[in-house]
Amino acid sequence: MSDDYLVLRCAGRMVARYRTGRDLPSTLAPRPHLHPVTTLAGTPVTETRPADHPHHLGVGVAVPDVEGHNFWGGRTFVRNEGPTELDNHGVQQHAAFPLCDPDGFVQELRWAAGEGELLRERRTVAPVQVTDSAWALDFTFALTNTSGRELSIGSPATNGRPGAGYGGFFWRAPKEAAAPEVFTADAGGEDGVHGRRADWVALTGDDWTLVLAGATDDTRHDPWFVRATEYPGVGSSLAAEERLTVAADETVVRRIVTVVADGRLDRGQAATLIHKAVTA
Template sequence: MTENDRQLSVDGVPVARYVVDPAIDPRHGPRPYLHPVRTLGGTVVTDAFPADHLWHLGASLAVQDVDGTNLWGGRTYVRDAGYTWRDDHGRIAHTRWEVRDPQRLAHRLEWRDRDATVLLTERRELAARRVGERAWALDIAYALTAPADRDVHLGSPATNGRPGGAGYGGFFWRAVSATPARVCTATAEGEDAVNGSTAPWLAFSGTGPDGAAYTLVLAGLAEGDRWFVRTAMYPGVCVAFAFDRPRVIAAGATRTGRHRVVVTDGALDRDAAAALAAGGTV
């Protein structure tokens, strides 16, 4: 642990490290992120800097196109040109703490372009609590505010012309799975059926590096959000802000989000995941 790291714990058990100000390549989209995140049994359920996408940083909040600035990391998708390396990377920077407790963190941030101009200001809060013998819940809430004098546009590779449902950008969880991951909602199963859906909850099951099964149950889409899911190319799930059309935060306005991720040991079936999404325990 360093001065830039904070730990979230549940009943004294460390469950997540929050890296606040990572010293990483600007092309990887520097931003606060959670990694490793663990089940109460100790299984790691996030990945960071994976070889396939070095800019995937555990669980984080990031958007690839914020008024033309790439805050996601990696290449930028350019219409009629495809993915292109551009000098357009910004940073999501921590500015000050409000709360630093083992079960709750709250702080202020700025979303900046390559020249450090502030695109958005943010207040973010993270909290961890037990929801059963085998499960704990991460609650994340944020408020993104545009400058008083201009609208801010949020986009994705999909809104910039990439086909195939690549509408990612928002609250993204890069998972880890030693075996093919499974994803379902109350009415659909598999990447093709779930990607782009607006289901109230989603269950994602995988296998940690230790070989143990785990399940994530995510909820909290805001109006206009969609689920972005990958299980074949890599394991990951995102609350996508601009899945198939750009979104705008009007001048001086605030976009809020509130999501819950229940992290549990074991591979849950649909009924058990639905019970957790409804506030039950395991």
Template sequence: MTYLYVTEPNLPGHLAPRPYLHPVHTRRGVEVTALRPADHPHHLGAGIAIAHVATPEAKHNFWGGSTYVRGEGPRLLDNHGRQRHLGWTSRDADGFTERLAWTGRDGTDLLHERRTLAVRPAGEDYLIDLSFALTNITGGPVELGSSATNGRPGAGYGGFFWRAPGSRPDVLPVPEERAHGSHAPWVALQTDAWTLAFAGGQGDPWFVRAAEFPGVGSALAWSRPVVLRPGGTLRRTITTLVADGRLSPEAIAAHLTERQ
């Protein structure tokens, strides 16, 4: 598993430069992340991204690609922010704690983030615990939103997001149309080669795609924005099971409820 934490100097601005996990492999070496796929070149492995981060002065896109504008639809705007690595609080073979700044297109720091990743075994497979805390460091409110909160129904993506490779994986424990927007304890994508299962999110709805492209996110602004007051902090934790082959729903649930 590789974590790219220094923003690539040649990364186009419309990709919203940010740290990400890629490649991530199963224990047997199967790759389970996708980087800049042709259908969505702003999808960067697994990480944290938000499409709408707004202050009273400006609106910023930390997701990449187009911005959904209410009443107009998607527009490619010069509003892409950047996540900057500030340093490590801790770092070892099993994980890290990192400090980041979310910097707008105009160079203003809007949010500071504390991101923690820990890897632990799950039988023959493994779990990744990823936590993040976003703190408003401006003197006014910061609004965290999504394409859905800007008027595109069902497009509440934003927060944790994992872009998987390939096409049309199976969705568990229920089909895509029922998993998308649900508050299920966990959701999974599965092929004959791998299983990815996700839990956590502190009650946020799941954003699930399989037919259009394979990806799962925990949507922190599904239908309405989250407003952080000055000094306010939003915290989330997601656990991802990375497994070889197909696992039963019972095995997935058992692994995702394991404690450290």
């Protein structure tokens, strides 16, 4: 690992860099993230700090409201006021790497803001080969409330902005000339997929496909946050419809497995690959 990033490899190829994020300004809610992430053929499938949303940082965990603190970056949605510039940004601080090598890592993180540490995270990330043209990113995060009191996790949706239930695992894909196609096993299009629960959701670009799946019961309960027309991005929402209350010392665990494939997959191909990846 260099001072600023860790290289992840799969099938003998570099498929991602995991960046510390410590050089980011406070308004972006500094946090570790994966970028660039590529297919096995080398096609980029992430974007960071794009002009449309400078606080979008590749692949990672970002939450816009932890007891009023912004760990997403950018403006904060305030009820009856709308998006507002506030000095309320938190930071995810590296604490330790219990395991760290090109085949994957385990990281301890401190989520700090305002009065100090609110959450302690244990993050486990591993690349897994699925086929000769597809690999999977296995990403688990466990958030433990270390504040000594009850915490509440929210989103712009729970704060009064309909349809904006983002917060949790989030993947910002690259913007191309045409909007990506998005679909699940039985629905298609942004309107048909966004805000709904599904075993998996796929996003296809010019010559790549991402297939994301919740790999635990709790994760599958979270609705998908999907954008395709405005920008390409998919996330698993911790607080899409109502605030998530986390008692002192309680731990919230989520696991998302994402297939990263070369080419444009159809429903059948996407279903086959994600099933293979989740059960590997």
